[in-house]
Every structure is written in structure tokens, then in C-alpha cells.
Amino acid sequence: MSSPYSDLGRPPLSAASLARALVRPGELWTEVRVVSSTGSTNTDVAAAAADGAAEGLVLLAEQQVAGKGRLGRTWISPPRAGLHVSVLLRPGRTDPDGHRPVPPARYGWLTLLAAVALRDAVHRLAEVSAAVKWPNDLLVGPAGEPATGKCAGILAEMVPDPDGAGPAVVLGIGLNVTLRADELPRADATSLALAGGTCADRDPLLRALLRGLADWYGRYRGAGGDPVGSGLAAAYRRVSGTLGSEVRVELPDGGTLVGRAIDVDDDGRLVVTPADGRPVPLAAGDVTHVRPAC
Incomplete structure (x- = not known):
């Protein structure tokens, strides 16, 4: 019997099968592409967006050799050991259902939207403990135990719209699925x-991830990007492993902020209350790391 970590236990994905399941008239996903290897799926989809590709493009790579993370970090995985997927969204355009463009100030919620969809898909199918670490990490652990190991990362990038509408957004997700311990990229990482x-x-x-993404994106567009009206804010608070905890925020200038993470505001910023009691909203671009205060 082959090892579950062998190449035989890591079958390839089928673009045709995925397209039959996910591409439907009037629904979000319009095209599914699978490539054997690429540098970064986000880079490839950003290029397609600049060339005018339609919203709903999905690109998967069986292997990434220069995957992107926040702040220039990389995400590399063995072939077929994880999911490396990027999707193209155009929230700055009126959509086919007549929903008006989303204000760019609300684009920050798209990373959190993807995190909710990813967490729920992983928790439901893999039956592991799972929580979202603000702004873009999925933490998991064995069922019934704390979710402490980084299993996935999410990166959102804006691309100018060639037709002059609000920026397009490329959402990239990397999920460790069958990586064994000696294949992990960092000491605090894990896999399903x-x-x-x-x-x-x-x-x-x-399939579960993309269906969840489409469902939440539909709610988000229907509410004009309003995280409260769409139900997204409540869903995020439900799955967050950051809110309610004492955190140490490392800032790009070398400074730190220690306090309690009390909420996420309407623009998707983490709100931290330090010892002086004055809440401080922090956008993802304003921080280098958010760690437990202890």
C-alpha cells in the first residue's frame, strides 16, 4: 500500500471536472484553469486581469515555485501537496445582477471573506479545529484541541481595471493539505x-472553498460591500482566533503595540485597545506581525 504522502496519494486536479461542477450560467465562476507549475498564481491572474479577463477566472497550480505571501514572503510547496489557487474579482464594476460597485474602502473585507469561506470548508470537510488569525492566516489543530498551526495563507492584490472602473482584486489562497513535517516551510506550520x-x-x-467564496461574495456584493448587512462581520467574529485575545502588534517602523484585539471595524481593520484605553484601528498594510502578547 502506498504512503498517503507519496505521489500516488497526491492525485492531480482535473480542470474539466472542476469546470463541470463550478462553472454555471449566471454564477460567479466563469473559467477554471489548472497548470502543472508556475511562479505565482496571483501574478498570473493579475496579468490576466490587466488584459481584461472576466470576473470569475480561477487559476490553480499543482506547484508554485515563487508563491507570494504578505510583505514579500514566499509560499512554496511540493507538487500536488496543497491547494494553490487565485481568483479574479471585479467588485468595482456593476455586476450582472445589477449590484452597484463596492467602494474601495470596503475591499479590505475581501481577505476576511476568503478566510471565512476557507475556514468553514476546512472545518466541515476535514473535521479539524480551525480558526482565522487576522488578517490572512488559517490556523488548524486536531479536533478538540486549540488551532495553533499555520495551515493556509491568503493574499489579496489590487489591479487597475483596464476599463477605468474600480480596481480588480486577485485573491490568492495557499492551503497545506498533505505536506509531511519535513516538507513544511516553517516551524509553526502544519497541514491538514x-x-x-x-x-x-x-x-x-x-469545490467547497470556491462554493463558499461565491456564496459570501454574492452576499457582499448584494449589500454593497457592507460587512454588517451581508452577515460577513458576524461570520468573521464567529471564526476569529484573534478577537478577544491579548496581542502584540509589530509595526513596520520597529515599534510595537500591546493590547486586546476587540473587534474588526467596517473597513476590515483590526481594532486593538492598549493599556491607555484608546482603541487603535490597524489595516493589514500597517502591521508586520500580530502575535499573542505572551
Whole structure:
């Protein structure tokens, strides 16, 4: 019997099968592409967006050799051991259902929207403990135990719209699925297999993720990007592993801010209350790291 971590236990994804399941008239996903290897799916989709690609493009790479993370970090994984997917969204245009463009100030919620969809898909299918670390990480652990290992990251990038509308957004997601311990990129990372996940099949995980993304994006567009009216703010608070905890925020200038993470505001910024009691809103671009205060 082959090891679950062998190449035989890491079957390829089928673009045709995924397209049959996910591409439907009038729905969000319009095209599914699968490539064997690329530098960064975000870079590739950003280029497609600049060339006028339609909203709903999905690009998956069986392997990324220069995947992007926040602040110039990289995300590299063995072939077929994880999900490396980027999608193209155009919230700055009126959509086919007549929903008006979303104000760019609300674009910050798209990373959190993806985090909610990813967390729920992983928790439901793999049956692991899962929580979202603001702004863009998914933490997991064995069922019934704290979610402490980084299993996924999300990166949102804005691309100018060639037709002059609000910027397009490329959402990239990297999820460790069957990586073993010696394949992990960092000491605090893990994978669904290592966390005891009951599902390590990338196909159903991807389908659940993309369906969840489409559902939440539809609600977000229908509410004009309003996180409260769409229900997204409440959903994020439900799955957050950051809110309510004491955190140490490392800032780009080398300074730090220590306090309690009390909420996420209407623009998706983390609100931290330090010892002096004055809440401080922090956008993702304003911080280098958010860590437990202890």
C-alpha cells in the first residue's frame, strides 16, 4: 500500500471536472484553469486581469515555485501537496445582477471573506479545529484541541481595471493539505494531514472553498460591500482566533503595540485597545506581525 504522502496519494486536479461542477450560467465562476507549475498564481491572474479577463477566472497550480505571501514572503510547496489557487474579482464594476460597485474602502473585507469561506470548508470537510488569525492566516489543530498551526495563507492584490472602473482584486489562497513535517516551510506550520484531518482530498476541498467564496461574495456584493448587512462581520467574529485575545502588534517602523484585539471595524481593520484605553484601528498594510502578547 502506498504512503498517503507519496505521489500516488497526491492525485492531480482535473480542470474539466472542476469546470463541470463550478462553472454555471449566471454564477460567479466563469473559467477554471489548472497548470502543472508556475511562479505565482496571483501574478498570473493579475496579468490576466490587466488584459481584461472576466470576473470569475480561477487559476490553480499543482506547484508554485515563487508563491507570494504578505510583505514579500514566499509560499512554496511540493507538487500536488496543497491547494494553490487565485481568483479574479471585479467588485468595482456593476455586476450582472445589477449590484452597484463596492467602494474601495470596503475591499479590505475581501481577505476576511476568503478566510471565512476557507475556514468553514476546512472545518466541515476535514473535521479539524480551525480558526482565522487576522488578517490572512488559517490556523488548524486536531479536533478538540486549540488551532495553533499555520495551515493556509491568503493574499489579496489590487489591479487597475483596464476599463477605468474600480480596481480588480486577485485573491490568492495557499492551503497545506498533505505536506509531511519535513516538507513544511516553517516551524509553526502544519497541514491538514498532520492535524489529523479526515479529508485530505484536494478536489472536494477546493469545490467547497470556491462554493463558499461565491456564496459570501454574492452576499457582499448584494449589500454593497457592507460587512454588517451581508452577515460577513458576524461570520468573521464567529471564526476569529484573534478577537478577544491579548496581542502584540509589530509595526513596520520597529515599534510595537500591546493590547486586546476587540473587534474588526467596517473597513476590515483590526481594532486593538492598549493599556491607555484608546482603541487603535490597524489595516493589514500597517502591521508586520500580530502575535499573542505572551
